[in-house]
Amino acid sequence: MKTHRQRRRATTVTAAFAATALALTLAPGAGWAATAAPDPTTTPTPEASPTEAATPPPAADETPSPAQTASPQPTPTASTSPEEAPPAKDARRTAAPDDGISELSAAPYMGWSSYSMQVYEGGQWITADQIMAQSDAMHDKLQKFGYEYINIDAGWNGGQDEYGRPIPSTTLFPDGLDAVIDHVHDNGQKVGLYLIPGMSLETAQKALPIYNAPGCTTENLLKQPLQQGDYWGFGYRLDFDNPCTTKYIDSIADLLGEWGVDFIKFDSVTPGSGIGDLSMDAREEVAAWSQALKRNDIWFELSWAVDINYADYWKQYADGWRVDWDVECYCGDEALTTWENVARLFPRLSDWWRHAGPAGWNDLDSLNVGNGKMDGLTRDERRTATTLWATSAAPMYLGNDLTNLDKYGLELITNREVIAVNQAGVPARPVSTATKQQVWYALNPDGTYTVALYNLGRADADITVDWSDIGLDGSAKVRDLWAGKNLGTEADGFTAGSVPIHGVRLLKVTPEKKAVLTVNDDSLRVGYAGDWVRNDGNEVPATSQPFTVAVSDTPGGGTPTPPATGLTVTLNDNDSRIGYSGSWGYSNNRGLGDHGDDVHYVETNGAAFEYTFQGTGIQYVTEKHESQGEVEIYLDGQLVDTVDTSLPAADGRLSQQVVYGVADLPSGSHTLRVVKKSGSFMLLDKLVVTLDSQLSTTSGAFNRAAPADITVDVLRDPSELASISIDGEPLERDADYTLSGTTVTLKSSYLAALPVGDATLDFGFTGDHLDDVHATATDGDSVSFTFRGTGVTWVAPKGPDQGAVDVYIDGKKVKSVDTHGDSRVSNQELFTVSGLKDKEHTIKIVKTSGDVLRTDVFRYTVKKVG
Template identity: 65%
Template sequence: MAAALTATALGALCLTAPSWAAATPVPAPDAGAATPAAAESDPAAKPYMGWSSFSMQVYSGNGQWITADQLIAQSDAMHEKLQAHGYEYINVDAGWNGGVDEYGRPTPSETLYPNGLQAVIDHVHENGQKFGLYFIPGIGPEVYEADLPIYGAEGCSTGDIAAQPLQQADYWDIGYKIDFSNPCSQKYIDSIVDLIAGWGVDFVKFDSVTPGSGIGDLSLDARDDVKAWSQALDRHDIWLELSWALDIRYADYWKQYADGWRVDWDVECYCAHDAMTTWDNIARLFSKAAQWWRHAGPGGWNDFDSLNVGNGAMDGLTRDERRTAMTFWAVSAVPIYTGNDLTNLDEYGLELLTNDDVIAVNQNGVPARPVSTETDKQVWYAPNADGTVTAAVFNLDRTESDIEVRLSDIGIEGSATVTDVWSGEELGKIDGGYVAQDVPIHGSRLFTITPAKGARLTVTDDDLRVSYDGTWTRNGNQEVAAQSQPLTVKVTDAGGEQPPAASVRTVALNDDDPAISYQGSWNHSTNRGLGDHQDDVHYAEKNGDAVEHTFVGTGIDYVTETHESQGEVDVYLDGEFQQTVNAYRAEGRGAQQVLYSVDGLPNGTHTLRLVKKSGSFMLLDRLDVRLDSLLVADTALFDKSAPTPVEVGLLRDGAELTAIAHGDDVLTAGEQYTVEGRTVALSAEYLAAQPSGDLVLDFRFRGDHRDDVHSSTDDGASFEVAFRGTAVEWIAPMGPDQGEVEIYLDGKLVDTVDTHADSRLTQRSLFTTEGLKNGDHTFKAVQVSGDILRHDTIEYTVKKVK
């Protein structure tokens, strides 16, 4: 978010200039299907680079910091220091306006710009740069009440376009909601955009966009405003950037109408004259990026907010943290716009902001994805169209550590060479992986990994190189996740009865489980002695703070404490609001209370989101996830006095069983166990050699690659993948609802494959060919029969990576 003091409210279109104090924002908390390729003429073909005024407005404590002299100085400093490296936007945030004209359109402040804002814009353009301004949804009350004529729209006036009854339009309640069912409303937006386009504005930041901006219940909904502004701005090729903390449930909508969208709260710490940001405000973006990365690409970009790494005396970050932020912005392919005073960058800040190899990673436009976020020693990677892979390691922990990049985790089978992007140093050839040694606290490393001749590369169904024709859905309960289930074998020599079958199992996740994502300013309280599960809880104090968990299963319980200090919590499941639950208890304290429970979900991937609504505190103690059983029974009996193989019934196809393990020891298939159909026989010899007591064996089942697939039920649906290599293999699911698929290579029909199977199977090799001429190729699959087409991965063999 940013201070909403623009004279458009259209948010706050006022007849007199609004004051800074009246629009100071609520401080941000301290913690907190593939995109089609865009034409090169699209201004959003790559993430933009530049500068934004808001961080300095906050840091200086002066919302009116954005004077003509300051903006001209920033433009000149960018021209001198950064422009040769791709920085080109000078974006002015809230507070630039001074009122409105006779048509209700914003006019620049005469105090800030005594020679006119046009002189500043012209200076920016003379420096070969682009100029941006700030707006918010709605129409200012004064403009509505003045009932002014709308420019170029005969019979339309500003008194006619507010929704009735009057409604709030923005987070700060500055303006009234506009009724876009009235054609005059679009003409009003058009008139404003035509005006600023005439000034030479190249960029619009549109703030307080909902759902988002801390409000997700549709009590505020600015989607009509976004559409109207998008349509008006498109006519002038003006960039539209949405802000702030956009709701991911509407990602497709933001992608349709905008060039970029903020994914989280402000990066600023709101500590004027002390610091611009904090490490916590950087670190909380990792969980957001893990959710958003697949929604970005040429034509529309995730936005992390200002990259404030230019001056160590004011950034609020250590040197390692500053480089980590630059690395994370680069690999995430988000806009790089700094908020520092460009006239006062230090030497290290300039080194960070002008490393052309790091900038090239960003401008390549492939958002990195995490191998896993269930650790503080994270590996993120981006598979590039030329066959190389960009990999970054991040140490989010509190101690120095080695971090390994395993080639298999980033889609490479074979050997490769490694280059340090920051230094340009060639680090040599690797097999299996590379260990980045002594990564400092909150530090990072950035590499280019180039596969060797003969290596195999994996292109996933989320890759930007995959284009889909028809209506395709990611997951939607069509996916199968890799799962495991323990079987407890009671080893005895005293006989006994076989235990009963079990069909549903429950897994309890403590509040500190790394699979649980906290958003906002959460704290961890341990050793409370109040009856908590594992004697600890997580708690938040700010309304809007949220906790989220994505799970595979059929049900989940939210378990917490009830107490007079607590209040309401909004519950969302798979992006849809379910209900508001209340943890308030007038007297006493209730430990481990189930506040929300759901069962009977399709056995697939689901997301539970809990949002604090009221009360002094919101707590999470644990989440109980219910999963369908993979085994007919989860216990068995083996009697040493009458040793016979123990048969275990499977509820998935036996071909999906990948291993059986006892601790770190993996049993030998064909010797210690055999599989026939849906029955596993554990050998009597193996069991007899085990000590008496409970033997826990982990049955591990394969899932779709990365536990996700794309699918389409459209007749004739297809997908296409571009690759450069000499061999290609399509690996995807089979199932009883699937049928024949035509395979095309370089536009020619080469095969028809049958993807039907009696049960749902994962990661099956459906087509393979070798001996292709080394060069660029396309693989295309087209549904011929069956109810659905599913796609998982393409693997190809490289001869040489350019």
Template identity: 65%
Template sequence: MDTYDRHARRPRWLAAFAVSALTLGVGATAAYAAPPAEASVSPATTAPAATTPAATKPAPDGELGARPYMGWSSYSMQVYSGSGSTWITADQIIAQSDAMHEKLQSAGYEYINIDAAWNGGTDEYGRPTPSTTLFPNGLQAVIDHIHGNGQKVGLYAIPGISPGVYEADLPIYGAPDCSTADIVTQPIQQADYWNIGYRLDFANPCAQAYVDSIADMFGEWGIDFLKFDSVTPGSGIGDLSLDARDDVAAWSQALKRNGIWFELSWALDIRYADYWAEHANGWRVEWDVECYCGDEALTTWDNIARLFPRAADWWRFAGPDRGWNDFDSLNVGNGSMDGLTRDERRTATTLWAVAAAPMYVGNDLTRLDDYGIELLTNPEVIAVNQAGRPAHPVSTATKQQTWYAMNPDGSITVALFNLGRTDADMKVSFADLGLQGSAKVRDLWAQKNLGSFDGEFTADDVPVHGTRLFTVTPARGGEIALNDDDARLSYEGDWSRNGGKEVVAASQALTVSSYDSSQGGTAPEPGASNVVAVNDSDSAIAYSGNWGHSTGRGLGDHQDDVHYGEADGAAFEYTFVGTGIDWVTETHSSQGEAEVYLDGVLVDTVDTYLDPAQGRGVQQVVYSVRDLADGSHTLRVVKKSGQFMLLDRLDVVQQSLIDVGAVVFDRATPADATVHILRDPGELDSISRDGTALKSGTDYTVEEDAVTLSASYLSTLPDGDTSLEVRFRGDRRDDVHWTEDDGAAVELTFRGTAVTVTGPAAPDQGEVEVYLDGALVETVDLHSAARLTQREVFSQDGLGKGEHTLRLVKASGDVLRVDALSYVTR
């Protein structure tokens, strides 16, 4: 079995291709490396030269990238076989093209993508030439065969230029005053993750000319797709020590005029999501899906499960007018090689479909089984994918997750995922989807209608790692609420999301300490209530990579358990609301360094190693941050070295919402207890105990900022400490869109009888103009003395038949915030 270098993210056979003296230039990353030493350049006839820099086959405006692409990629089978060259030969690629034509093409699959190691040298202009060993009749014959099957063909490249091409000082095609010795950044810098090539200096226009010359040549060949690998920030490097954004922009410009799909890889940094969307048609959001376990399997369930938190992070950045979140190959076509159960294969297919991720198969297409073909060709599931509406979760804090997407026709796509370890009945609350009323439900995998349901429906016995997929169609008179980030809302002008302009729903524990002084009792001493301990087993912590869970160690761990990761690159991630957080773990000689990211930024590298002479450190705070802006933040920790990395617990520091964290109730002298709230009183949402709400006006009363718990309620509590949850409302789904530009607008087109705008008021807000079907119907003042959430801003009923358009335009004030729009269906 081939070994896997976990630091290089590639099997060793692939690295060997990149450095072998005989095959220099056909490796994973040397997409245009120097030719073999025995031939300084390949004959010019091996690679057709571009005759003009103009586009040869441009796609009509809006067509390229309008939908997630569907097809096949060679890379998974290159890894699976342990010998990449056997999977990109002319015969093999032609066989895959023919199999796709026969089995999948009628369902929409059309791309045949040839991954790493396809080229064999360079021409006299430093441009890559196809391997004559892999393609004895020329790559053009293979391209023509693929096109003859009505399909499209893809190739592979990376940033930078190979040392051999740089040192050869070759002329650049179409740029007579340029040469390859002039376009490398000085002093020389690394261009890619594997340190194969040199970084290009795009301050010199000759660097763009070099990229153009290759892209135009690809256009002449008839290439339709380019996978651009080792893109940074991403590819395991987020500190800007490597930065390929200039390469991305240059290739984007060159490929766009040739009508070539541009796909970025791998595990791109979400902080630059807008940049990737500006320049590319798709981008990988996570590490390779392959398990690198030889021919045992293509992938594993863990590699599928780790995509759920990535999908939850990235869904907003994808769409028909932006590009697509790439989850890597969908390896579900053959149960004997996939490494997944039948239920897991269907779950993976469902996730790719509802996330609008490119659906490209990694299996040997000549060996698809009947179930794999059934999964890959279900027309209703494919229609969900091609509709291009990425779904998002109701919550990721549970193993039984509901994901949904609002469709332009008012229907809702709903996917249920059981990520737990037992079968489960899964209930869907229509209110969680933003729907009030009844609706018809259709099962898309079974392709049958299930009937009408009022308020909710339940999917029985969703299997372990299983899924269900539905379309929910509201009945007449139902109300649909759309959040500010829903794809159905259209924004004009300069808008941003959150950035401290949002208010997040939050709660604080209030401890009631009950005792009886007449019986000799004394008042307990409760601790602080604004620090919340999150155990390592909490379902809201997202683990990626290979993690284990150890319980009952007897070493003093919080709740006597820890999670541990062994492979470098293993990570945990937790999104919290608060002003600070502590990472509490173990220190030991078996452990090493870890990178700490806060809100996507590398903020620290901590060392959890402890000298053996000092034994073991238990419940140690190795990273701590305070004084964050109160709101939503994400902590991500990535293992860098050592045998293990552990997580014991996270301590989240929340902003105080009430003036005290505890009150005392003495049964001998019963009295009401009063606390004061530190937000606007109108923002108080509820007070509850163990999930059961107390009754306002009976169990407690609110007068201005004073909340009084009645003695009659307090007397029902047991002796000792009882925790109550004081909860405050936030913006809908804890987010807003906002703009500072007068004239900026947001618009919704719908069919319904009534429409309502719900949003915040604040001291920095002013007037907003409301237009309905093109007419100004009201100007609303959103200024208020305090920051308020979820207020009814505008409402209009009695609308006639047909489509209606609601438009909100900022008229004054520092900021306009948009939160939610809702309408009543006709």
């Protein structure tokens, strides 16, 4: 409760100002339109009901403004690849003494938001009585577990004052909004409100004076020529070249501070919110609001589905940001959400997880798990959703009616061990998203791991986590956090038996004495000082390449000509490496000309498939048909295209159509994700990947009648050749093949045992740990890692463009290390020390020479964890 803050009682709206447009278009009006919400996977027209703020009819004390009734100009365009690409920067914002990270965002916030119930009940759900009832219910049931925010969403406002600042609706709050705020604060809680960018044309034309800014009015605050300011077209973009604009934002933020507001949700933020082409751009306004709200100690949350290309910008100015569309299903009082709206968050978080931390949090929207009769989820799905919010370190704010929670819902949202996972603030990352049985994990500051085993499939399944996959070498104790039971000690991993459909097991894994823990370069525990970037061409991913051998047995025919094979690999839609999210089906024996005579298909908008590949290009191949529609194409987390897979009915059906392709990508790891946007169906037939060659040739030939070895050169450091295999079975080095220098010799004795025809060998190469590194070109830049243990090893690449570094332990220089190498080689142990006292230590690596410094892994040995 902010008793220290002087609160200004909300001004009663006068008849004159009740009829004016809001200065900041805050989803005007106090009623709620009982209209269908737009499909969140389509780009709506300006006249469509907004996803978060469906244009409501005015309350009795309000008159709609032109911004509420007229079609805005200009019309927003569909998202395409951004016109200006932000520079590649470090994966997350790193705290520093002068970094300015808000103390508010030290951990994800916990609370409640009105919006899900506003949608569910089809009417305005934010009256004074209702808000105070939610506050009382939170105080009685949830507050002791950490829930403290009561956030009032769109529609709370009722006009503007004589300075163009918003004022609350007197219909919703007849005793004033300040009475509600006081009630929430008296319950020991915090209160939030809702804003969106821009200003109405009417407010600008009135030339209203700006409070506490002599000589400034609302006139000339709009950017010229006029640009739409928000997704729904309520207002226009502000001009921050005019210093009065910042003063106007300050005047509103200071008013909110006087009211005692603790939280602002800033909706329709672009780039994002369905607009990625910079035809709308709210970044300047985000920065202005951030500075004004920070001065008033107000949490600043961005919404909705902000563009990941600008993640560093959002982290600089906000405490949290929504990463996807609304979780609500917009299905009236049938349900608050659906499983599909939860499941689609998994692939989204596989891109976003590394951007969250004490600088701000990935917002997954309301957690609607409190009452099975309204949630729209099964019991297992409710627990899975709660686990996902907790392990993602996402703000845990509930969307249910807090006065009507069921017993199971209360058990979910008040489990102290699960809440502790969330509040530890370490977002989990996936081992892989190429399967529906997924392992997500986080290494906590105390050396324990949080591990979630998710079954996204359609049948019960056993799910195994191998300790090696999460960076743990050694045995570990296992505890089931939902069951509250210790499960014993496991040497190499743990298998959860029969995890139910859409279910989860949540584990705490505690390494035992002498275990070695591997910490990747993008862990929150690794700190960077200077101008570091993640990957940006500095990485070498693990990869594999096929090598085709044509085997014949023609007497006297000599060695045949090797087959002409290119550097492309075709993956059928049933390839296990393709990850599907949503309710996908599989259809085979179609007889329609599809590759492999089969396809995967899905009907739900927002469903997606994803594939990570090592190469320079990829093609998405599918059918085209009248039943299909638009799909969104994401490459490496960026929306790059929206393609139409439909055909006029008269054109019938076309199979094996390349609807999207890209070539000449930088050599390395890339991820393609395709999301259904419209139409009845989206299909996947096959993917065609262009590889980056690792071999001097892609094929060879062998004649049993004239046997001879086959040689091929590897085009990277030979130490990185990890294996040669066929159909998953490894060849034995020295027995089946030899490696001398860069030359691989496939022995004729092995080749003679292959059947006649084409045999495909797979050459596997190691790369940087988890296919990523951090790099800097500036001398004096450093990377550091703090741990408790008895030894530490720094693992990083060597390369011809690298030089020397200084190594410090606990602030004392202990060694200079040369990281130069004749060729680029990954996974080099460049420094190691053992025999340290079992206490907290810090290792720091400082660049002193060379063109670039790369860092990959820290490994440390523990004596005691916890």
